[in-house]
Structures are given as structure tokens and as C-alpha cells.
Amino acid sequence: MLLLVKARITKEQLNESLFSNSSFSISVNDIKNINNHSNPIRQLLDEHEAFRISCNDLLGFLERLEKDGYRATIRTSDYALMLKTRENIKEHLNVHLIKEEEIFFPRLEKIVPQGRIKFLYLNYDHEYLRNYFEDFCLIVSDYENDRVPIHVSIRKLIETGKLIIHNLLQHILAEDTVYFELAESGFDSDELEDMGREMKLIETRLKEESHK
């Protein structure tokens, strides 16, 4: 039965399902639109805001699963949310982490005394987040290929989803409140322009690699 339901879901139906949930459709649009921001620091901050909205959508879904307990099921709209979250991870979150590691952190470390030591934990956070993202993608893949019973998918979704939400929001908070404020006043316009250009190159490079 589950196979039949999943096999019948077309891309159009998924889009319809996504856009019937207004807050989620906003988050998807936001992530796509912010890629053209002229100030790279503002762009990273805007991406944080879009990720926060996505976390909120995911949290609503997970809370419902928890509340429903043994009666919990994955509806078509939930499956669409799972697919969109996986897309966000692959196309946006992973790219965001690399842009920070390759462009933002090294420059930030230069303008803050002992910055290398101070910001090391942000790099550690990224490693943990990558593991959770990978786990989440695997859970979605197991679900869509019927590799595990649904109650197992639901339990794993709750566990990993909560780890992503908690750790990502904490990480974003740390970057927003301290480092990005510092970065906005710490870089001159030439450097901001360089960073913007380099970030664009990374986005293009990663997009090409993901389509190979």
C-alpha cells in the first residue's frame, strides 16, 4: 500500500503539497532568492534566516509525529517536506558551510586576535552538522525505498531531525550574535566585493559538481 501511495506522487503533486503549506513555501523561496545578495555577509545572514524557517517547519512535523505516538504516519505532505529538507541540505546548507569555511572564517580569523583558536568550535560544529545531515538523507532514502519499517523511519526522523534543529539553531545563533556583527563592520568594501565574488565561484563549482 505504501509503495503504491509513494509511486503515485508526481513532481506536480509534490509542488502542490509544498505550496499548500505556506510557511514552508516561503522558506524555499527565500533560500533561492538570497543567492543574489550584493553583500556577502548579508547573504549568509539571510541564509541563516531561511534555515531557521526550514527548521521551524521540520519541528512542526516532528512534534506531530511525537504527539501521535504509535499512531503516527507519514502523509504525502510530510514526504514532500522530507524531500525538500533533503534538497535544502544538499543544495543550500552544505554549500553554506563550505562558503563559511573557505571564505568567511579564514578572513574573520585574521581580524580577531587569536581568532583561529576562538573560532575553531564553529568548524567542529560543521563536522557534527554534516554527520546529522548525512543521517537525515539516509533516513529519507531508506523510507522512499522501503528498506525499513515505517515506525523505524519515524523514530529515526524524530531523533535526527531534533539533533539537526537544536544544533543548527545554536550554531546560527552563535554566528549571528557575535561573529557576523563583527564581520559587518570589520571588512572594507573591496574585501566584501572579493568575498562576494569568491562565494559565487564556490556556488557555481558546487552546483556543477553536484550535477556530474
Ligand SMILES: [Fe+2]
Ligand atoms: Fe556555520
Ligand SMILES: [Fe+2]
Ligand atoms: Fe552559518
